[in-house]
Amino acid sequence: MKRFSFLFAGILLSISSLLHAEPVQQVLRVSAIPDEAPTELLRKFKPLGDYLEKKLGMKVVFTPVTDYAASVEGLINHKLDLVWFGGFTFVQANERSGGKVIPIVQREEDQQFRSVFITTDKSINTLADLKGKNFTFGSESSTSGHLMPRSYLLAAKINPDVDMKRIAFSGAHDATVAAVAGGKVDAGVLNISVWEKLVAEGKVDPKVVRVFYTTPGYFDYNWSVRSDMNPVLRKKLTDAFLELNPNNPQDKAILDLQRTVKFIPTRAENYTAIEAAARNAGLLK
Structure with missing residues (x-):
């Protein structure tokens, strides 16, 4: 009887865990600021998207947006999961979200753009x-x-x-x-x-x-996510970018389309000068 009680309690605990478990994300929704023609953005992203699908084990969908503001709103309103931002657009997104947007990687060149x-x-x-x-x-x-x-x-x-x-x-x-x-x-x-x-x-x-x-150099573009992204997925995503190797022909083709030699980690503090410039110019209030 005791054995049955323990077994029954274990089943109930397992069912409870399943009911309260965080759902596994099935699709990674990606976009980018429209700083080039939509056809060019899609052409550049296709090989990268295929690579991320293999690395993450999930479907990756790229959706062009109509303007810069739409990329910001899409991420903070949970319509997008990963966005290619310019430095200023990242600052705007971080401001709009109350500090809940995280830049994960940037191109090496974006340290001195x-x-x-x-x-x-x-x-x-x-x-x-x-x-x-x-x-x-x-x-x-x-x-x-x-x-x-x-x-x-x-x-x-x-x-x-x-x-x-x-x-x-x-x-x-x-x-x-x-x-x-x-x-x-x-x-x-x-x-x-x-x-x-x-x-x-x-x-x-x-x-x-x-x-x-x-101009002199300044920090610019980055790939950003929301802070509420599953930490495991965020790490896998970050690692996927960092593992792109220019000595591997397939990886080099992806990096060439992204116009870089490699991706490196980045952080929000890198964009404080851009935030200051935006406030000084009256473009961020």
């Missing part, structure tokens, strides 16, 4: 020459296409809202190059990674559209 100012106008050779000109940033929420370039302009005593003839926002880095090359604006700014890719692919002639100023 830079922006390039470009033009076809022969009279523009310094930042000061932008006064009275038509100029385009990328997206308003872009770190490398707006926030940090704006902060360097302000440091050079150039207020874009006052000193330039007209300011536009192209919405994406490749769109900025198209606007400058097409003569829609006198100059623009974009991240150096996209610029180098477009030059390498022959999609822009650097003799016609030229770089006249390159």
Whole structure:
């Protein structure tokens, strides 16, 4: 009888544990800030998504978003699990969530990321020459296409809202190059990674559209998750990125598409300078 009682109690305990156990996540929902065309973002992510599926043992789905704000809202409202943020977008997400967004990895290059100012106008050779000109940033929420370039302009005593003839926002880095090359604006700014890719692919002639100023380095992009992600899954996800090896041909193909040689760990403290720049520019309140 005692043996039966113990057995029955054990069964009840097991049933209770199953009822209260945290459900196993079946799908990892991924997105990225739309700093390039949706087709390009999908092309870049496909091999990485396939790799993560094998490493995590779960389905990985990439869903493009319409704008930067949608990437922030998607993560903090539990519609997305993993998002490729720019530094400023991460700061916005962390602010909106009350500090509940965690950057897990960044590319090695994102420790010293830079922006390039470009033009076809022969009279523009310094930042000061932008006064009275038509100029385009990328997206308003872009770190490398707006926030940090704006902060360097302000440091050079150039207020874009006052000193330039007209300011536009192209919405994406490749769109900025198209606007400058097409003569829609006198100059623009974009991240150096996209610029180098477009030059390498022959999609822009650097003799016609030229770089006249390159910013100092700053922390930028990262892959972020919510703090309530299952710690086991978060570790497996982080390890998957860190294990990508450039000496492995398949891994190198993934890294090349991500425009990096390797991923490294990162932390929220790396983005305090971006937060300060955003507050100083009145873009984060």
